[in-house]
Amino acid sequence: MVSKLGRLAAVTLAVAAVSGCKYSFKSAYDKGESGVTYSGQVMRHLLIEDLVDELLALPPRPVAASTDVVGQLDFYFDFDSGTSDALPYSFALDGQPLLQGGNYGDVDTGKNLVGKIAGNDPALLGGEFFGWEAGMDADPTPEELVDYYFAQVDAEAKSAPIDILTAGGPASITTPYLSATGLDYRQLIQKFLLGAVAFSQGTADYLQTDFRAANVQEDDNLYTEGEHNWDEAFGYFGAARNYPAYTDDELASAGGRGAWANGYHDANGDGLIDLNSEYNFGNSTNCAKRDRGTAGNTNPTEFTTDVFNAFFYGRFALNAAANLNALGNTEVVLIGAMAEQAAVTWEKCISATVVHYINDVSADMDSFVDGQFADEANFTDLAKHWAEMKGFALGLQFNPYSPFRSGKVQGIDLDSLKEILALMGDAPVLPDGTQGGEAFAGGVTQYRSDLQTARDLLQAAYQFDPENVAGW
Amino acid sequence: MALGLTLLCACTGGGGSGDDEAVPVASPEQFDYFGMFVNLADEVIVPNYRQLATNTAALADPTGPLGDYCAAIDTEEEAAALDTARLAWRDAMGLLQESEVHQLGPVADENTGLHDRLIKPADTNFSACGVDQSVVLGREPDFDLSTRLVNQKGMGALEYLLFNESLAHNCPAQIPETRDWNERSEAQRKRWRCDHALRIAADVAEAADAVLQAWLPEGGNYRAEFAHPDQHEAVIGLLSDGLFYIESDVKDRKLGSVLGLHNTCSQVACPDRVESLWSALSLDNIQRNLISYRRILTGDEGLSFDDMIASLGLPGIAERMVAQVDDALALLDTIDTPLKIQAQELLESGQADGCVNSAANPDTTQTVSACALHGYLKHITDTLRTDFVTAVDVDLPDRVQSDND
Incomplete structure (x- = not known):
């Protein structure tokens, strides 16, 4: 039985360990040291970033038939620490040196993406993966979808340039990761991995921890199992430790103070950016972008604040529990509530981004001219925006706290999400009224309506303000 | 395929089921656990490790079947020598497979990592690229096999080097060591792979011998710990886990x-x-x-x-x-x-x-x-x-x- 005095002492220790409004917590086992670590999650974010770099670096189509495009992409997805720790990563910040050395092994070792994709770890929620039909069998998995996307990139890259008709005349597109059906695989791959690896791991694995049972020191490390699991979820979210110190513009790399304006900041002034604490990866930037999109509205969102507070207070409680060596019912309830708030707000950042890209795709379709693309950019923009929309939307199925699974929103269930993904289909509808090479009933007009239906469902599921939805 | 069971004469206990139903059996309190453990150690487990150590040592011997194959590459004897080397690997692999069902004691000690030097852990994927990379890196004087991950070593890596009919590497373009591999001559690629196979075989043999020595009375004498009359519940648990x-x-x-x-x-x-x-x-x-x-x-x-x-x-x-x-x-x-x-x-x-x-x-x-x-x-x-x-x-x-x- 832990006395009130003991609880007070533990909380006092935890408070004393907190330095400002930062995700910074001293170890209960060595008060001089930080108990926060998640380099494996940083490594996986970096692998996704480098995979994108690899896609962007592919030469114009057609690339040589002998090029092992799939192998080059699998290098990151199925990263082999044993062969590649000594190789340099491509991730870089313009003119800004990093604390981590230049090789993968300097960031972390033994990490890859395939081992942590939904379906491999953890198991698929409800035992199913849904929302993408093309190229899949009756029992698809996220890993199989990534494999399919890689194979499609290989095939596209080795094909002739894409010829399209625009209002300004014919255009020839040599981008290797685009398809004539309007798919941007570079965007699909990146956004899908953020959902199927980072979001899935954060919400369906680490935030699902039995935190009462996990309030024990993990081996000889400076943290409890619960603290570390919480940190790993935070690492997948991707925020810098001093996330609240950034403005939304800065997190979105859209302006702000000079030293903060690119989504990172040298918080400790050592002249180096520490990827483990001073850079904002992945979905953490989407939250800020969507908050920016509602600034000045009647009911602006506060996703950045809501999600960080949840991660912060949950970790605070876990740190207190570590100091106390006990976790009471009240704290368990609090931590559970913070886990849910973190996961749901994280998902709102993603779903609001899906809404944003529905709006972009709709605008792209508005630009069609007499059954043709307005220009080449109209085609590439449509492909990019659609792929971001679908790639992010597929990720919404990986969170056990999702409103599509929780039953907390009347009229919304998993079928609602399946309907949203089905309405999007596996490709955009092009100016000629085709989708994925097949005639689409009702053409562009019907597809625009379908996307609005999908947007309405998202608005209902997350109880978004209509003004925000319209403006995102 | 024949069972190939060797019915060893046991000096450590009687009993047995099958046709011996008429033979009286002991009650639970009287059961001779010590005799059971001595029998399993002396007639099943240690003989298996002894044979594994012998066979893997032969495989690692530069004058043995694998070394002979390395020497025969690009000669008329190459095909026959490869068949012999493959047979030697197969024999050793069979013994290793038998040992997998009694993963207890020294071989299961994670601190020594002996098991993983014999065969990669089941929860890791074999790295063909890692082996290909090591084949090239192995030409460097400072190459240290102990620094390579377990999914690039052991009997699985030997199998890849001896049985893979393709001489092409399995690495993505990002791996510098293998970029010019496919342009090398067939004979050179075979030789380099065979040389690396000898390095891996030596590591496997060393691990197999270490396991054996850890069991022997003149070595670590784990046998005495295993066949101890006062610890029968723990040992039964280890054996059961192995099954x-x-x-x-x-x-x-x-x-x-x-x-x-x-x-x-x-x-x-x-x-x-x-x-x-x-x-x-x-x-x-x-x-x-x-x-x-x-x-x-x-x-x-x-x-x-x-x-x-x-x-x-x-x-x-x-x-x-x-x-x-x-x-x-x-x-x-x-x-x-x-x-x-x-x-x-x-x-x-x-x-x-x-x-x-x-x-x-x-x-x-x-x-x-x-x-x-x-x-x-x-x-x-x-x-x-x-x-x-x-x-x-x-x-x-x-x-x-x-x-x-």
């Missing part, structure tokens, strides 16, 4: 995940998950696993679990377990089509029904023989995880707590 290799690794990993009968394979079949991808000896591995399982269950002619269970008044359980493993071994004797081929045919057919039926009714439906084998293995493991653990009063190992067929 569950048949479930976690043989039924689920080596067969289930290959044939689409385990939830780790989401397709009709996953042929590339066979254990021995290049030698086509995956079913031979399973045969040796089962032979070892049977020997530990029965102790050959000496005391073991069958006698222990009989002493509890439940001889029928052990008899059923022996009959079940004999069913599986008898079926294995009739299978000629390698596991990978069977899995490929399943995948190409797109139909899982035939496999599922064979697995569910192995006595009557052996349309897909490997799937029927899975069915027989399920018979074994169903008894193992119910009647056996109840009779000998042990817990299920963590790794088989849930059944994911």
